[in-house]
Amino acid sequence: MKAKHQRLILALVALVGVAGAGVLAASALRDEAAYFRTPTEVAAGAAATGEAMRLGGMVASGSLQRQPDGLTIRFVATDGEASVPVEYKGIVPDLFAEDSGMIADGRMRADGVFVADRILAKHDERYVPPQMSHPPKTGKATPAA
Amino acid sequence: MTGVISGSGQWAYVVAAYALTALLIAAVLGHSWRAMRKAERRSDALRRDRT
Amino acid sequence: MHAYANPTRFLAIARPLTPWLLGLGTVLLLAGAWAGLAVVPGEAKQGETARILYVHVPAAWLGMGGWTALAVSGLVQLVWRHPLAGIAARAIAVPGMLFTALCLATGSIWGKPTWGTWWEWDGRMTSMLVLLFLYAGFIALTMGDTGGNGGQRQGGSLSRGAAVYALVGAINIPIINRSVVWWNSLHQGPSITVRGSSIDGALLWPLGLTLLGFSFLFGAIVLMRMRRIIADNRVAARLRRLADDEGSGV
Numbered sequence: 001m002k003a004k005h006q007r008l009i010l011a012l013v014a015l016v017g018v019a020g021a022g023v024l025a026a027s028a029l030r031d032e033a034a035y036f037r038t039p040t041e042v043a044a045g046a047a048a049t050g051e052a053m054r055l056g057g058m059v060a061s062g063s064l065q066r067q068p069d070g071l072t073i074r075f076v077a078t079d080g081e082a083s084v085p086v087e088y089k090g091i092v093p094d095l096f097a098e099d100s101g102m103i104a105d106g107r108m109r110a111d112g113v114f115v116a117d118r119i120l121a122k123h124d125e126r127y128v129p130p131q132m133s134h135p136p137k138t139g140k141a142t143p144a145a
Numbered sequence: 146m147t148g149v150i151s152g153s154g155q156w157a158y159v160v161a162a163y164a165l166t167a168l169l170i171a172a173v174l175g176h177s178w179r180a181m182r183k184a185e186r187r188s189d190a191l192r193r194d195r196t
Numbered sequence: 197m198h199a200y201a202n203p204t205r206f207l208a209i210a211r212p213l214t215p216w217l218l219g220l221g222t223v224l225l226l227a228g229a230w231a232g233l234a235v236v237p238g239e240a241k242q243g244e245t246a247r248i249l250y251v252h253v254p255a256a257w258l259g260m261g262g263w264t265a266l267a268v269s270g271l272v273q274l275v276w277r278h279p280l281a282g283i284a285a286r287a288i289a290v291p292g293m294l295f296t297a298l299c300l301a302t303g304s305i306w307g308k309p310t311w312g313t314w315w316e317w318d319g320r321m322t323s324m325l326v327l328l329f330l331y332a333g334f335i336a337l338t339m340g341d342t343g344g345n346g347g348q349r350q351g352g353s354l355s356r357g358a359a360v361y362a363l364v365g366a367i368n369i370p371i372i373n374r375s376v377v378w379w380n381s382l383h384q385g386p387s388i389t390v391r392g393s394s395i396d397g398a399l400l401w402p403l404g405l406t407l408l409g410f411s412f413l414f415g416a417i418v419l420m421r422m423r424r425i426i427a428d429n430r431v432a433a434r435l436r437r438l439a440d441d442e443g444s445g446v
Contacts, residue, residue, distance in 0.1 A: 018330060021325070095312075103382055126396075129240065130239070166255070
């Protein structure tokens with residue numbers, strides 16, 4: 001009987017673990033889908049002022065400016081169709097650069113500027129040796145989720 | 146802001162990733178090998194006992 | 197002895213194959229690591245951290261391939277009751293989990309300098325973590341069913357529950373594969389597809405070496421673990437027969 005009980009407990013542990021992981025994943029992914037916006041969606045009015053959201057897009061060429069305080073940066077996030085100005089105060093990842101993908105967590109301010117409190121750099125699927133530079137990617141950087 | 150990470154700090158990440166890979170694969174390989182040898186020796190010993 | 201007919205034929209191949217897979221896998225993996233670390237240049241944007249790709253990508257493929265093999269074994273066990281199917285499934289679970297864990301760990305180490313974070317609840321990462329838990333669940337399920345004689349269940353076969361679990365868990369594999377398209381958040385899209393590779397040829401070739409090396413070592417681990425289970429089964433069967441002989445006074 002002991003071995004049978006042990007088996008039952010192990011099976012239950014496995015089941016609970018998998019079910020837990022599934023629920024966790026489903027909720028995380030649903031949040032992510034509801035949370036993630038492209039500049040086109042923002043331009044279409046999908047983001048209410050002050051609502052926590054995640055903005056994904058490319059840093060528009062020539063738009064990156066460092067403010068005099070040395071910490072605040074401003075840039076324009078674009079998906080090739082629409083663009084959103086972004087302001088961020090803090091240290092950005094090393095890969096964050098113009099013509100590269102990025103993801104910012106934050107909220108829209110009343111004046112239409114997205115204020116980010118966290119920025120992640122997104123790498124694209126291309127890998128090239130240093131002699132060949134990355135040509136700017138054409139089209140939408142981040143298709144609607 | 147060129148977007149290229151520079152400096153030797155990067156190598157720490159690379160070395161960590163490769164070292165972890167080598168260590169974990171070696172550990173599983175070693176464990177599987179020892180377990181196999183032990184089981185096969187036991188099986189061979191029993192076979193000899195019978196004949 | 198009918199049940200052992202197949203394992204015997206299997207052992208005749210597996211015994212000589214094991215050292216070959218071990219040796220070739222080690223050599224290829226070392227060559228690939230050397231090429232990835234010392235021969236090819238860093239990547240244009242990421243610099244040196246892009247070298248993590250050569251261990252991360254094969255680990256991901258083998259983690260997913262492992263579960264696919266596990267599901268096929270589960271199906272073969274359920275439908276044809278082949279005596280090796282359950283043994284194979286048990287043997288695949290551990291290296292499958294190993295490579296899934298390696299994929300997650302090396303991805304995390306790559307993510308910190310590249311994205312700026314160790315972990316995000318992104319579709320690709322979350323579904324890969326689910327795969328790790330699936331492996332853990334399968335190992336827990338099959339480790340416990342010892343059948344009461346110290347060996348595996350009758351001949352190492354899977355319980356119906358474990359076989360169904362292996363099949364149902366396979367749903368996660370296409371989810372992992374499509375995750376970067378469905379939930380386009382942080383993880384980049386696929387670099388290598390049927391239409392070609394967006395990794396430049398100059399950076400791609402070490403991946404072939406490490407992929408082959410990882411695959412051979414995966415095979416070696418599976419063979420060693422299968423041989424171990426078969427040996428354990430034989431010991432259990434012999435001990436049972438000896439006990440029967442003594443019991444009947446022969």
